[in-house]
Amino acid sequence: MGKLKKVLLLGSGGLKIGQAGEFDYSGSQAIKALKEEGIHVVLINPNIATVQTDERLADTVYFLPLTEQFATQVIKKERPNGILLGFGGQTALNLGLALEKSGTLKKYNVRVLGTPVSAIRDTEDRELFVRRLREIGVKVARSHAARTTHEALKSAAEIGYPVMVRAGFALGGEGSGIVRDAKELAEKLTEVFRSLSAGAGLPQVLIEEYLGGWKEVEYEVVRDRADNCITVCNMENLDPMGIHTGESMVVAPSQTLSNEEYHSLREIAIRVIRHLGVVGECNIQYGLHPKTGDYRVIEVNARLSRSSALASKATGYPLAFVAAKLALGHTLPELKNSVTRTTSAYFEPALDYLVLKVPRWDLTKFAHAAPRIGTEMKSVGEVMAIGRSFEEVLQKALRMLAVGAGGFTPLDSKRLTGQAAHYLDQIRHPTTNRIFAIAEALRKGVSVQKISSLSHIDPWFVEKMKNIMEFEKLARRSDLLGRSDLLWKAKRLGFSDAQIATLKRTTPEKIRALRRKHEVLPVVKQIDTLAGEFPAQTNYLYLTYHGDSHDVEPGKKSAVVLGSGPYAIGSSVEFDWSGVQALKTLAAKKFQTIMINYNPETVSTDYDMSDRLYFDELSLERVLDIVEFEKPRGVFVSTGGQLPNNLAIPLHKNGIRIFGTRAEDIDRAENRHAFSALLDSLRVDQPAWAELRTLAHRIPQARRRRFSGSSRRHL
Structure with a gap:
């Protein structure tokens, strides 16, 4: 490979469902990896709110549409030696394929770096994908590719209804769906072919056997040009096949797979990636039968994805950075893990904690949007909780959504009616409120087995949910406030001070004071990717009640920046940009920077953006916990949008210094009555x-x- 002097990076453009801030994260890491090699980086991305378009990152930025016409003009002018296709989502991948097909890349001698175009086509073209995997005896769902309605109807008749419809070269499950008869299929195909015809390439759909009720499992795999290969993370969807992974709750590492199932799927993942010739990072998704252990490979994403961002933040392994280095020709053994600083990139992470991802929907802002979830994405963001038990991370994550939920309880059951038929229907036919319907069912005494049967969620998870509801019953009737052992149990099950206060009809402030009196306090733990096997120097931190001692000492001359939390309509990547700029400015002023955020899609939660990153809740309780431990000079609430801004007055009342606009003035601007009176x-x-x-x-x-x-x- 000749010396690379200039590389073109394709961004992802405007945020949309299925393609959001995770590509700002991956693109930013790719730019850093390239610049570390002395390479001139040319970026095409019209999204002005992203961190990667900051003037201090890429050398040249084009705020142009990500189309073949404009990309060709940039290539003609800049004459890059290479191009990266895997860091801008489906948009960048499809554009790269179009540039290769038109001969533009060949004409201007632009090399595709990393995974070759042939491998990308093999993963994106559903017909080629099935053929390639069958070459090595890997099971895929019975399927037929179709380009006309007649072909699709014939294929569905052969496979047998219900069938799954999947579109090739699509984003966020667009065009997919479960159809149960020929009439429904014909209607679906009319919609899909119309949508696909508006895009690039020939319209193609895959008619596939429906794997209803099967588990969905994912592996993140990394491979270099020398055929070294590791699995960085495996993840298990709580929701079964039939619900898009972007709509599902996802736990890492997997919790209900047997040792044989885990290692079998890992071996298959490595075999598939080697056969396809992927260089860099990719994601492989399986359907796994819950009883027999039979499997099907569902798809392979030969690029960075939403799951990649989650896996990277969950393990502390810098996936995007490593993938960019591998695309330049480096091998895994020669790369040092820049997070741990003690191991090579050829070292599989080991986790001694749990991570849970929960989607964030914002459908209430759209009057006619149905709350039913399925094969097409509707979520606009996600949260990631870290802890030492499933109960703990579930309660954390539900609070992190910032939708009014205090945790895994039906305390917000105004969203549900009291009728059993209604909440059981939401469990059987999943909606955005299904998790709260499960809480309601458990409170009403519905059995774990029935809930599992209706939802196809593994009984292990439902049993853990039941533990929370059982403790809630105990807390109501016991002397919880007089027993430190019960306070410890409550906190280890993920109950917040506010939840406990509601159960005992008191205030969160009194619960906090009681905990401090009994020394029921959280400890600070590191995400070191090594499960404590080797000394690590990571700055990834979280708080838990499952532990006896802190992993780190308090910092010195520090300042806290509160992040934006999950993306929602009206609160997106622009607040991540603001938080990152605040961190950079504080670092330039010689402050030790501390970021609190729990959005795995963001640049602000990258390993190299702050001196300390607390992947934890943006609640008054948790921010006070961190501030009391770190003793910073003050807290910035104004760069993260509405969520941290709402904490200004409560933090001020607790004696915490707010940098910038005074808390009273923030309140006067936010409070409509006070503002109008002013x-x-x-x-x-x-x-x-x-x-x-x-x-x-x-x-x-x-x-x-x-x-x-x-x-x-x-x-």
């Missing part, structure tokens, strides 16, 4: 206003204004 006192014109606390007050006020006003809530 404008009145300054005699600044504004629409007529009134604060309304009940519906009865709203009607006469609206009539007085002839229904011309608008309703706003305090945030």
